[in-house]
Amino acid sequence: MLVMKQPRSSVAGVVSGGSRAGGRFVRKSLVQKLTVYAIALSILWYASRGVSWSQAVAATSHANFWFFIAASLGGFLCWFIGETVLYSRLFSFFHGRTGAIELLPTMAAVYFLQIVNSYLASGAFALFLHTRKRVPWIMAGCTLLFQAYLDAMLLSTLTLVAIVLVPSSPIRLGLIYAAFALGAGCVIASFFLLWGARLSVGNWLRWIYDRPSMASFRMARPQQYFALLGIRFLIVVGAGFALYGEFVSFHLGISLAETLALTPFIVAIGNSALSPSGIGTTQLVFTVAFARFATKADLFAFSLAVTAFSFMVRTPMAFAMRTQLAEEAVEVETVFPSERKVSQL
Numbered sequence: 001m002l003v004m005k006q007p008r009s010s011v012a013g014v015v016s017g018g019s020r021a022g023g024r025f026v027r028k029s030l031v032q033k034l035t036v037y038a039i040a041l042s043i044l045w046y047a048s049r050g051v052s053w054s055q056a057v058a059a060t061s062h063a064n065f066w067f068f069i070a071a072s073l074g075g076f077l078c079w080f081i082g083e084t085v086l087y088s089r090l091f092s093f094f095h096g097r098t099g100a101i102e103l104l105p106t107m108a109a110v111y112f113l114q115i116v117n118s119y120l121a122s123g124a125f126a127l128f129l130h131t132r133k134r135v136p137w138i139m140a141g142c143t144l145l146f147q148a149y150l151d152a153m154l155l156s157t158l159t160l161v162a163i164v165l166v167p168s169s170p171i172r173l174g175l176i177y178a179a180f181a182l183g184a185g186c187v188i189a190s191f192f193l194l195w196g197a198r199l200s201v202g203n204w205l206r207w208i209y210d211r212p213s214m215a216s217f218r219m220a221r222p223q224q225y226f227a228l229l230g231i232r233f234l235i236v237v238g239a240g241f242a243l244y245g246e247f248v249s250f251h252l253g254i255s256l257a258e259t260l261a262l263t264p265f266i267v268a269i270g271n272s273a274l275s276p277s278g279i280g281t282t283q284l285v286f287t288v289a290f291a292r293f294a295t296k297a298d299l300f301a302f303s304l305a306v307t308a309f310s311f312m313v314r315t316p317m318a319f320a321m322r323t324q325l326a327e328e329a330v331e332v333e334t335v336f337p338s339e340r341k342v343s344q345l
Contacts, residue, residue: 036117043280047287051300059301060250068249072309075242080111082235086228087125090147093224094216095133103128112317138213146216147228153185154229155264158236162261169261170289189225192217236267250302254293262289282307 048056084100084107091098106128113121122144129140159178162171192209196218199206209218240263247254269285286303287296294302 037279040280043284047280047283047303048300051297055297056301056304059295059298060305063250063302063305065249068246068305069309071242071245071249072306073313074245075239076309076313078235078238078242080107082231082238083107086231086235087147089231090143090228091129091133093228094143094219095129095135098133102132108317111314115311115314136213139215142213143216146220149185149188150225150228151232152181153189154232154236155268156182156185158233158264162264166257166261169258170292171262171265174265188217192220193222236263239263239267246302246306250298250305252290252294252298252302254290258290258293265289278307278310 084103087107088098088100088103091103106124109124110121113124125144126137126140129135129143130137135143156178159171159174160182162169163175163178191205192214196205196209199209208214237260240260241256243263243266244254244256244259247259266285266289269281283300283303286306287299290299
């Protein structure tokens, strides 16, 4: 068998070109991470105005930290186990059977990478779908978008319910936004469930409906909507009870009803993609949303404890996820050049 060798200059050019591209990617990634942390620290500074560090330390002196750790661990397990089941169901519905055990290393990667930002964490899901289920990148992204759409629908619904049941809650300020989001979500659901397939082929909405990447939206049936919404609902309610336990551990006089009413807002804003692991946004949400229930120093100290616990429990997950994530990354590096050569034939 004959083996054709590339000229040394050609190989060197490819290597140097790859090195330059890799260097640009690393620099761009570093700039993005630094920007995210700069934004998070700016929000943290804004939320801490009027509170000295000595006040924050003093506010923690009366807290029951063992009870706080127990409540926080319960909330974390609720999120981690619940989302493992949620995403295993999501992927099973649209991309082949996916067991919760199979997904565990990827979930560890997601929770660890959330320390950096949510977009990077979502990339671990996309990597799993691409390498394990052979799902094209854009289709994988649209599947994650489908779950985000369902989450927005649920949080909007819970916000409206909270406004009705707990009219004294500050969450009533979100009435218009929640109603608009729910209305838009219902239109999208009706489009894919009822009338999108009936449009003429030349219609631009039919073009969106027929996109291969939108397979999850087209394939989803009402029972799958309800299954995914039900799992997310249990996660949010469990997180609300865990948050109430954390408040009790800091002796903050916030009722269970008020806590549960504001939980959708905390879930939606506290996990913003602008903030790595909730730095800044967590402090802002607690000091603003619960301002009439406790002093700013108490709320700020409490929010710092929540963020610190989040970092403490997520960091060890780097060891749990590193082997599988490395294998998937190597597979992508191996497959991509072959795919690129085939596309050029």
